[in-house]
Amino acid sequence: MTHATTPPIQITPQDLPLHCDGSAATHHAWNGHPRVFLPIQANSSIECPYCGTVYHLNGELPHHHAPTLSGGH
Numbered sequence: 001m002t003h004a005t006t007p008p009i010q011i012t013p014q015d016l017p018l019h020c021d022g023s024a025a026t027h028h029a030w031n032g033h034p035r036v037f038l039p040i041q042a043n044s045s046i047e048c049p050y051c052g053t054v055y056h057l058n059g060e061l062p063h064h065h066a067p068t069l070s071g072g073h
Contacts, residue, residue: 008045008056016062018046018055025051 009024018040022032025048033050040046045056 006054008054011040011055011057013057013059013062016040016057018057020048020051020053020055022048022051022053025053 011018018038019035020033020038021035026032036048036050038046038048038055040055040057042057042060045054047054
């Protein structure tokens with residue numbers, strides 16, 4: 001099911017990991033679908049395979065394994 005007239009839901013890197021449970025499409029938490037995590041890429045969109053909700057990530061993906069600076073090591 002595709003919601004062509006519904007604009008994408010805008011998300012930021014702080015909203016990750018991205019998941020959908022159908023409540024955005026139905027506006028009711030009780031009338032959704034199983035929670036699925038969506039592998040979105042930086043500055044791109046992805047559609048939920050269950051309900052067709054489209055999400056758009058504005059920004060770059062965070063670096064989860066970035067080295068940390070700690071006292072001259």
